[in-house]
Amino acid sequence: MLFQEFAALLRAIEETPSRLRTVALLAQAFRQLSPEEAPKAALLLTGSVAPPFTGIELGMAEIEAAKALAVAANLPEAEVRARLLQIGDLGALAASIMPPRPATLRVSEVFDTLLHIARDAGPGSQGRKRAALAALLAHAGPDEARVILRSVTGKLRLGVGEATILDALAHAYLGGSAKTPLVERAYFLTSDIAETTSRAQAGEEALRSVRIEVGKPVRMMLAERLPTAAAIVEELGPHAAEYKYDGERVQIHWDGHRFRAYSRRIEDITHQIPDVLEALQPLTTHPFIVEAEAVVFDPASGALQPFQQVLNRRVRRLTTEILAAYPMKAFVFELLHLAGDDLLDLPYRERRARLEAFVTSSERLALSTASLVNDAPALQAFFAEAISQGTEGVVCKALDGRYQPGQRGTSWIKYKGPAGGSLTDTLDLVVVGAWWGRGRRAGAYGSFLMAVYNPEDDRFETITRLGAGLTDQHLREQLPRLLDPLRQPQQPANVVATLRPDVWFVPSIVFEVQAQELTRSPMHTAGAGVLGNHRGLALRFPRFVRYRDDKGPTDATTTGEVLRLFRRGGE
Numbered sequence: 001m002l003f004q005e006f007a008a009l010l011r012a013i014e015e016t017p018s019r020l021r022t023v024a025l026l027a028q029a030f031r032q033l034s035p036e037e038a039p040k041a042a043l044l045l046t047g048s049v050a051p052p053f054t055g056i057e058l059g060m061a062e063i064e065a066a067k068a069l070a071v072a073a074n075l076p077e078a079e080v081r082a083r084l085l086q087i088g089d090l091g092a093l094a095a096s097i098m099p100p101r102p103a104t105l106r107v108s109e110v111f112d113t114l115l116h117i118a119r120d121a122g123p124g125s126q127g128r129k130r131a132a133l134a135a136l137l138a139h140a141g142p143d144e145a146r147v148i149l150r151s152v153t154g155k156l157r158l159g160v161g162e163a164t165i166l167d168a169l170a171h172a173y174l175g176g177s178a179k180t181p182l183v184e185r186a187y188f189l190t191s192d193i194a195e196t197t198s199r200a201q202a203g204e205e206a207l208r209s210v211r212i213e214v215g216k217p218v219r220m221m222l223a224e225r226l227p228t229a230a231a232i233v234e235e236l237g238p239h240a241a242e243y244k245y246d247g248e249r250v251q252i253h254w255d256g257h258r259f260r261a262y263s264r265r266i267e268d269i270t271h272q273i274p275d276v277l278e279a280l281q282p283l284t285t286h287p288f289i290v291e292a293e294a295v296v297f298d299p300a301s302g303a304l305q306p307f308q309q310v311l312n313r314r315v316r317r318l319t320t321e322i323l324a325a326y327p328m329k330a331f332v333f334e335l336l337h338l339a340g341d342d343l344l345d346l347p348y349r350e351r352r353a354r355l356e357a358f359v360t361s362s363e364r365l366a367l368s369t370a371s372l373v374n375d376a377p378a379l380q381a382f383f384a385e386a387i388s389q390g391t392e393g394v395v396c397k398a399l400d401g402r403y404q405p406g407q408r409g410t411s412w413i414k415y416k417g418p419a420g421g422s423l424t425d426t427l428d429l430v431v432v433g434a435w436w437g438r439g440r441r442a443g444a445y446g447s448f449l450m451a452v453y454n455p456e457d458d459r460f461e462t463i464t465r466l467g468a469g470l471t472d473q474h475l476r477e478q479l480p481r482l483l484d485p486l487r488q489p490q491q492p493a494n495v496v497a498t499l500r501p502d503v504w505f506v507p508s509i510v511f512e513v514q515a516q517e518l519t520r521s522p523m524h525t526a527g528a529g530v531l532g533n534h535r536g537l538a539l540r541f542p543r544f545v546r547y548r549d550d551k552g553p554t555d556a557t558t559t560g561e562v563l564r565l566f567r568r569g570g571e
């Protein structure tokens with residue numbers, strides 16, 4: 001496919017607010033792409049040239065990309081820089097200065113150059129990257145240049161989520177949405193959109209034969225939530241409750257030669273947890289994949305520390321001082337693979353038995369504390385014990401539940417306290433917009449428009465405006481750093497909103513938010529499609545708790561979860 005056709009497709013996608021139309025456009029394009037091109041196009045659609053776990057990222061500095069543009073457009077660098085300051089968007093600038101050219105660039109060619117640029121590192125790489133980009137741009141017309149520059153700087157934001165791409169693959173190659181779960185399964189097992197695309201194109205059999213691979217992250221299973229112990233027992237019956245540790249979830253792979261550790265966002269965090277990996281060394285007789293919560297503990301008292309302490313280890317260079325001040329202990333709760341056997345499809349009861357036989361506790365390594373509970377009072381008592389041990393609550397697990405990659409099934413239910421008609425649990429909400437502050441907060445963000453995730457539509461639906469709990473330091477320093485690069489000129493296509501904030505953002509950043517209760521409101525869109533009457537759910541008295549950098553937008557609280565909380569609350 002010519003890159004110009006691909007660029008035109010992206011423009012059409014940006015311009016349509018309809019998800020169905022986006023899926024149709026993508027499916028049509030996938031049908032035209034060759035087996036070599038399709039996986040590359042899928043990666044480009046996600047704004048990348050390699051899956052996140054590879055660590056290969058696009059993200060050239062704008063100023064460097066602008067220099068390459070100046071060379072390709074044959075303009076003085078100073079002029080390009082001045083115009084960039086004026087327009088503020090390198091892609092739009094490129095579209096305005098590149099002359100129309102006959103389309104010759106192909107999708108593969110552009111992808112290969114971008115991959116080459118992303119991979120190049122070390123001495124002299126900056127100059128080489130610039131030269132490669134300038135050479136590519138020399139063949140690009142306005143539309144092509146716009147997409148290339150947005151991609152290479154890591155700013156191609158289409159508002160097309162992975163769920164939409166997977167759906168489009170089912171439409172393009174397998175006859176429609178009925179096969180989307182099969183495509184999703186392949187994706188959740190491999191975390192690799194390129195491989196999933198190739199397999200979808202090859203057909204159903206290729207998708208069915210996907211297996212997990214030690215070394216490649218499996219999309220993590222997520223927990224549902226319910227507000228009371230009674231509701232959980234009603235749902236699960238007798239089940240296993242485990243302490244809910246408040247640290248960082250890690251999936252650790254030992255392939256026989258080396259460790260790899262992945263975060264919940266499927267990023268490689270091997271270098272961040274050397275002490276945890278050392279503690280797992282005695283287990284390395286066979287390849288394995290385990291999941292654990294890595295928790296910081298107080299070196300003096302041994303007491304478990306809350307999640308915020310994990311952030312102290314998110315530094316470029318972990319020093320021995322940091323490791324000593326914020327030591328970590330791993331509480332292992334899952335075994336997905338052992339010595340050639342995939343265990344995902346075994347019932348929880350059997351996985352847990354294999355895990356217990358496999359793990360020997362030590363100072364830095366333990367099994368998650370688990371207990372069989374038969375009724376609500378027993379669950380309540382175990383919950384109280386969990387809290388007294390410095391954890392966040394419990395995760396309740398169905399005894400016959402399989403490990404469902406990437407799913408928020410009902411076989412794991414988290415419980416962080418009795419609700420008593422109001423919300424004592426927190427929600428994880430995505431920032432989709434902001435209003436400017438007034439008075440003391442003039443010139444900074446003042447409040448935010450927050451949304452839940454609707455996985456069925458791959459859309460973000462608003463649920464509250466949030467200002468309380470945010471300090472001036474958050475508003476002036478931390479949040480602009482996070483949010484300014486995500487600003488959008490218009491409402492993103494994947495945000496459903498009635499309110500009109502001063503600024504829109506690409507849904508990306510997740511805040512944990514406490515609130516008192518859920519009410520119906522015409523101002524918000526969360527669940528409005530289900531509840532009808534143009535009224536969605538809204539939070540009363542929301543309060544910022546913390547920034548969750550371990551969660552991506554699709555890990556946020558879902559529409560389904562808030563609907564269930566609302567209905568249970570009203571009973």
Ligand code: AMP
Nearest residue numbers: 223242243244245249293333368395414
């Ligand atoms: P939440 O982050 O509130 O959605 O709760 C789910 C998270 O709890 C998981 O992603 C894990 O990081 C964490 N967690 C802590 N302890 C456990 C456990 N015993 N089993 C499963 N997840 C746990």
